[in-house]
Amino acid sequence: MNDWTPKPNLSATLHKLPLTAEEGFVLSRLDGSTSVRHLLALTGLPPERLQAILSRLVAHGAVLPSTPAPRPPPLEARTDAPGEEPAAEEEAPPLEPEEEAPEDATVEVAAGNWRAVFERLLHPLPEDERASRARTAEEPELSAFCFDPVPTVIKSVLENMRVGLGHARLIARHHHNPVGLEALCGRAAFTMDGGVRRWLVRNPQLPSGLFRRLWAGRRLLEQYKVSMDRDVPEGTRRTAREVMRTRFNTAPAEERVELILTTEGRVLTSLMGLAVDGKTAALLCGRTFRSPMLIQNIARWSAAPPALIAHLLKQEAVRRQPQLRMLLQRHPNAPADARRGG
Incomplete structure (x- = not known):
């Protein structure tokens, strides 16, 4: 059951369903790609309680029922002729780094409800009382406290034993005080979450120093x-x-090559004045280039190594397109014979 990935029923009319606040909280954490095992960490609920809530959500029609994975065909169903080697399967291309799915309408509705709870019931309270209550709050108050603009209250939320990734995402998105964001990023488990990082970089109050600390060691492509x-x-x-x-x-070098190839050389305009080492150049020269956009962007990159320019001039895509060949021949690192039209 822990491997089941609950998927919201997008055709359900949520506002007509008799959902409790706790059921709405769990439903707001479903993005269609998070398994029950990860939902336990995301919601902070005990396994038995989470299973019961999911069962009720299925019964309400808010969540699609689980379906068993298709069984593989039996061995005797293979169509290889006797004595033949099995056909080699085509190697799957490398996957792009997995990204978090954007929050859906369910999450937006829930966030609006929590903000309303905060504005109506919690915001009128004195700041010190809100900070005290936030340390021990349960849902839906705990999620509502994530909308508090005061860093002291946000720090209290983070001290609550029930706080989870869902609350961290709310703070990253809706809290607009650098001090509170610093407190949030003091929890490594939160800053490793793709959803938290996505909303942090979109938060206009994210300090540049905090961004540097969190992103300096991340991959170039990210x-x-x-x-x-x-x-x-x-x-x-x-x-x-x-x-x-x-x-x-x-x-x-492998990461530099990944960046250049994945962006089809678009990144090179941001790398003006930076050169590449011999290993990076060798890896690029070991590839076949078919993308006109990539070739064109490299041709306009002043730091393109001479060996790479010579390699590109030999590519079939360049031979077929005179405009690409002319761009490469005019490059300052082009071989002398190529600049003469050889």
Whole structure:
């Protein structure tokens, strides 16, 4: 049962269902890709209690029932001819780093309800009383306290033994005080969560120093995505570009190549003035280039190694497109015979 991945029923009319606050809390944590095993950590609920809530959500029609995985065909069903070797399966391409699914309408509705609880019932209380109550609060008050603008209250929320990833995501998204965000990022388990990181970089109050601490050691491709995300404030995007440039100088050659190839060379405009080492150049020269966009971006990269320019001039895609060949021949690192039109 712990391997089951509950999926919300998108056709259900949620506001007409007789859901309790606890059931609504669990439903808001379902994104269709999180298994029960991970939901235990996300919600902080005991296994038996979580299973009971999920069963009620299925009964209400808010969650789709689990379906068994299809069984593999029996061995005798193979169609290989006698004496033949089994056909080799095509190797699957490497997967991109898994990203968190965006919050769906269910989460948005729940967040609106928690904010309303905070504004109506909790915000009128004195600050010290809110901080005291937040340390021992249960749902739905605990989620509502995540909307408190005072860092002292947020620190109390983080001291609550029931706090989980769902609360951390709410704080990362809705708390707009750098002190509170610093307190949130003091919990390593939270900052490792993709959802928390996604909302942190979109928070306009994320301090640049905090971003540098959290993202300096992350992969180049992840830093690049932050720098290009239009939902991220320009100040954080600028910091992400600076962090990426710094890391590019020390990153493994394989990671540099991954960044250049995955972005089809678009990243190179952000790497002006930076050169690559011999291993990176050798890895690039060991590949076949078919993308005109990638070839064009490398041709406009002033730091492109001479060996890479020579390698690109030999590619079939370049031979077929004179405009690409001309771009490469005009590169300052192009071989002398290529610049002469040889």
